[in-house]
Amino acid sequence: MRALVLHEKNRMAIEEVEPVGSPGPGEVRVAMHTVGICASDVHYWTDGKIGPFVVEAPMVLGHEGSGTVVEVGEGVSHLSVGDRVAMEPGVPDPSSRAVREGNYNVDPGVQFWATPPVHGCLTDEVIHPAAYTFALPDSLSYAEGALIEPFSVGMFAATKADIAPGDVAAVVGAGTIGIMTAIAARAGGASTVYISDVLPEKLALLEGMEGIVPVDATTEDLGERVRAETGGWGPQVVFEATGAAPAYKNLWSLPAPGGRIVLVGMPVDPVPFDIATAQSRGISLETVFRYANVYQKAIDLAATDAVDLGRFVSETFSFDDSVGAFERFLEGRPTDVKIQITL
Amino acid sequence: MRALVLHEKNRMAIEEVEPVGSPGPGEVRVAMHTVGICASDVHYWTDGKIGPFVVEAPMVLGHEGSGTVVEVGEGVSHLSVGDRVAMEPGVPDPSSRAVREGNYNVDPGVQFWATPPVHGCLTDEVIHPAAYTFALPDSLSYAEGALIEPFSVGMFAATKADIAPGDVAAVVGAGTIGIMTAIAARAGGASTVYISDVLPEKLALLEGMEGIVPVDATTEDLGERVRAETGGWGPQVVFEATGAAPAYKNLWSLPAPGGRIVLVGMPVDPVPFDIATAQSRGISLETVFRYANVYQKAIDLAATDAVDLGRFVSETFSFDDSVGAFERFLEGRPTDVKIQITL
């Protein structure tokens, strides 16, 4: 069994590893088919750590995966051998309080693929809890199945936004997560989603998508644009999806009175928060950390004509060329959304 | 100035009435263009009353209207002469507690078009508060503008349903309100909306609409169908849109655990409520009465490709043939969704 193993900063290779064995009760064994590369995978490779998470032992990378069920453990009834599936990469401690309260994404005991010391899914096979393994409908490809993971971040953001049908939304930043959030917000009930970025190539990727309005932040103010088109009212829902310090400057006055800001981007350092402005407009704020209880809904929406994830696969590499895929990610071409690897 | 005046049960005629005069502060004068006929208009004509509301003096009918602003009162800034508009037919007492709390639809003091003794909009011109008058974008026709009223009922139902992006929904009944609710639920974030009816003609109207699945209630159980396609889980959101006693029999067990029932249909008599079943599944219930704060959002969604209201205009009559329009409504052809009158 092969795996893409990160030993330490800048040292990563495809290697032979121990086979995973058989699934226990409530588990399935899955042959991986497609795995997307996330910025976090690349950071572990280039930096050896992200914040408090440090690579101190060899770790398999990858957490955006799809594959095929090849063995089913005892007591699993909703999956069968041969099912095409996508896997939720984070598995919480089922006895924790956060799980019981429905917030399993913030359970301190969660085990998340490719977050040290937990192995990821860039390997031939994995064992995974069936409860966190979801069948893909025929209309979704393996590539789209692997995109369910980043799409779920956008879905969780859209869920936390509590979008009322017909609300106007705005997304700051058209990176991968910004795009996923815009799609989820539109399919999730917003009438129009304005999305701004400073890179015209990013905005060009969104041209022609119904209900999504790209705004060039180098020439136009997002807030002014939305207010001009909403009788001065502004968007009910605003998503911050850059995590870049400058983006927060005008954020707090952006939503309509009584509106909401959803913080999806994760800035490294604290950012200035103009509380008085947010107060005078009656703004509430939600934060997004991974996702909980949205994987099935993400698959269901992705399977409709309202969502086309496949167009956002920028390039696909073979597993043998995994290091090449990571290098390509590092190039950071402005038209890139998602680089994937197939096994 | 002409108006369609109902004098008493079964006595209705087009007549000359006093001109409306000039709009006061905060008001606009609107030349009516299109008015849809609602079952309530027809009931007042055939029965002279609906529940506690009795026609005791001549009353102009009609409450689903669109038109053109022809005069603007003092202090109105968001509308201009020539604007094509749709009007929200219910205007609450602005000093009431229900208004302050955001529930103006249940303000006991609301004045609603064509609800005795308040005159409706089947007339050449009306004076209306600008706050309840909404500009139509170019992409919406007057016919669609007049359909915003029934669509708003569906929008309010979808709003109260608190649909999370990707939720599965089910609508019981494909009458006009059931259809409007299904469209609003789909555009409002549901991945799939199953809608059942006993009339195949109703279901045929919905064929080919993306994300909407017609279910023939004469041959298939709605709950079984949805559970079969959701791994046994069922729909998170169920809309009851018939108001017909038999529809409530299986309603209480229909939603998924922790799901929600939205009661849109208005049964004349109390219906049997299986509370124990709803409890054991953790069901919550919402009721719908007209709508509040959705008109603008309904227009915004109707203007997108996700919603096509125009296809549901079954036939259009001239104002002179208004009585003919009402008679046609009474025929109750199974393919009818909305009959409209143009002025």
Place this chain on the structure above:
Amino acid sequence: MRALVLHEKNRMAIEEVEPVGSPGPGEVRVAMHTVGICASDVHYWTDGKIGPFVVEAPMVLGHEGSGTVVEVGEGVSHLSVGDRVAMEPGVPDPSSRAVREGNYNVDPGVQFWATPPVHGCLTDEVIHPAAYTFALPDSLSYAEGALIEPFSVGMFAATKADIAPGDVAAVVGAGTIGIMTAIAARAGGASTVYISDVLPEKLALLEGMEGIVPVDATTEDLGERVRAETGGWGPQVVFEATGAAPAYKNLWSLPAPGGRIVLVGMPVDPVPFDIATAQSRGISLETVFRYANVYQKAIDLAATDAVDLGRFVSETFSFDDSVGAFERFLEGRPTDVKIQITL
């Protein structure tokens, strides 16, 4: 080890049973101290079943229990030997979807004490998951610890009511659950809780409790009383806590506009639901089935001066006299709230 074993309808006895052994990982062993008798325990004894739950094998009764930790399994960190504890009697399947979504009370796989075929806690010792075992503060007695279970039903009702601070509440029915609900609603933020019953003895139990207003339903209409004292507005929150058919007649018009009905009582048969009335007032409804995520909060509130559960222990029997306790329950004295057994 002794246990109160129900063999079949009307045949119940204290018997020697197998010791429970040692707790597994994440479990604790608890020496029972006090167990309250619930109507469901008595129904199993007198009828041998409740709805679909039939006693087909010997079953230990009791699910309202408190005791002392005598052994702690591996990995349990928040409890120690000697801790006085109350146990949540229902344990869900931790891998179920309902659990992940935070609604573990409606998980179809829940194992609930003294619900066939699951043994209850009227026995010397039990093994229980630590996650569902809660330490009691010194200020709560074992008797109060055993009362946390019925209080949790009231707490869950009050939680689902989404009481805003200062809301006015009304409770229909001053049985055990009505009383627990009234206390929870008051401590949970209601300014005044009106509670009605037809038995003066029930209402007398509540005399002198701050913020709780007993209403004699034989001489006074609950709705009229509340409206008279709220400027005609009515209660924002209404709890139905009888499950008795007549109580539902005036229920639907009871809440204030935009208010909420929480259905706590569980009627055996469907009841007539006046949907049109509920709609015209904009009412939402919640259902209560056991409870989820409230045990710790129930303990925390019970430990404050705002709540005094101890006054509702009507009589305490020794374990040897368990059958006598059940017989006393059957007497149904109007002043009875809770009969308990100590081991």
Place this chain on the structure above:
Amino acid sequence: MRALVLHEKNRMAIEEVEPVGSPGPGEVRVAMHTVGICASDVHYWTDGKIGPFVVEAPMVLGHEGSGTVVEVGEGVSHLSVGDRVAMEPGVPDPSSRAVREGNYNVDPGVQFWATPPVHGCLTDEVIHPAAYTFALPDSLSYAEGALIEPFSVGMFAATKADIAPGDVAAVVGAGTIGIMTAIAARAGGASTVYISDVLPEKLALLEGMEGIVPVDATTEDLGERVRAETGGWGPQVVFEATGAAPAYKNLWSLPAPGGRIVLVGMPVDPVPFDIATAQSRGISLETVFRYANVYQKAIDLAATDAVDLGRFVSETFSFDDSVGAFERFLEGRPTDVKIQITL
């Protein structure tokens, strides 16, 4: 008719002003009895402005008032001459979108007492909309009636906190608004409210209040204290009530996983917001600006034994000595909570 008129920065005097005349439809005339001094009143006096609000014409100060109805306008049914009342000082534009949506506090058109150029209530009589005038029960004094205004800020904070019954709360800062918030949170359903301050005199004011736990921030970390007493979990709800920059440093990690921060204090400048920490704990945030729809509920709670506002009147001055009252406010004695003036 006398009034305390502020002409410009540092120039304020009691003067004769024009009588208010008779109330119009929907209005009442009220003889003022007691008016509390707020920091904003004092700021206008000492600085002539607060942010964008500048005193450019003589303005009557005061917005925390109670009094007696002396004349009732047409159409007012819920108030009579002689009623003791408290008045909500902000009156929105009833036709605004914010009002219709239930967020009238953030209506840009709101007219708020003693916010330039709107006159306040430190005068013999005022005309006020009856909809924003609330009868006081006998159990509340005029002094307490005037305290309903600052208490309403705490009530709105507690309402926005969405406290579930039994939640643990923490308040940062025991100034007037911190105290009002703590009281509202406790009466609004929290089991325990921890409140921290650096001034021991502030904390001493709260000694002996049931369910409120003062924490000396100079010797103890609020978060550590609450976690120590909640099994490491922390408070579900945190209120920031200082507006002082240092208070925000540890704020973002303070709530329990899935918890909420309510921003009540209004810092002059932006503060550093550690978004990543808030995200990793799944925190949501609410902002508070004045209040909406809580005045009646504040009165109802204040009238119960759960709330005693009267103890927080630090000193009362006669109207003739109004300037002395303001000077006393400026002393800023650590034991001061509320200085009031009687007319």
